[in-house]
Amino acid sequence: MAENEKRDEPNADEPMSFTSLVLMLAAGAMQTMGVIVNPITQKAEKNLKLARQTIDLLDILRAKTQGNLDDTESKLLAELLGDLKLKIVKLEQAPSK
Numbered sequence: 001m002a003e004n005e006k007r008d009e010p011n012a013d014e015p016m017s018f019t020s021l022v023l024m025l026a027a028g029a030m031q032t033m034g035v036i037v038n039p040i041t042q043k044a045e046k047n048l049k050l051a052r053q054t055i056d057l058l059d060i061l062r063a064k065t066q067g068n069l070d071d072t073e074s075k076l077l078a079e080l081l082g083d084l085k086l087k088i089v090k091l092e093q094a095p096s097k
Contacts (some may be wrong), residue, residue, distance in 0.1 A: 018065075018073050022058065026080045033091055035070040049089055055084045 014020075030036045032054065034046035062077050069077070 011087055018069065019076060022073075022077055022080060023063070023096065026084060027059050027060075029058070029084050029088075035086055035087065046091070050090055051084075051091075055081070055088055058084070 003032040007090050027036065031038055032045070032047045032051040037044050058077070058081055062081060065073075065077075
């Protein structure tokens with residue numbers, strides 16, 4: 001297994017955190033946008049509707065946790081949402097192949 005693949009694997013020994021949840025949802029959105037490969041099929045698969053739903057979930061999470069996050073969590077969530085929203089808009093506007 002490559003060194004970078006080892007770092008991407010979830011570590012069952014680490015406790016779950018808000019950051020873990022946000023990163024897991026963001027990775028799912030990236031996967032359904034076809035930006036990263038599906039680890040099961042080893043293929044880049046697009047499902048923009050599901051990607052949009054996952055991004056919307058992160059937006060709901062941001063709204064519901066507003067004022068309850070530390071600076072690092074708040075910044076991470078805001079930056080990920082900005083990046084994901086930019087990517088999904090570009091993909092939705094791209095001509096179909």
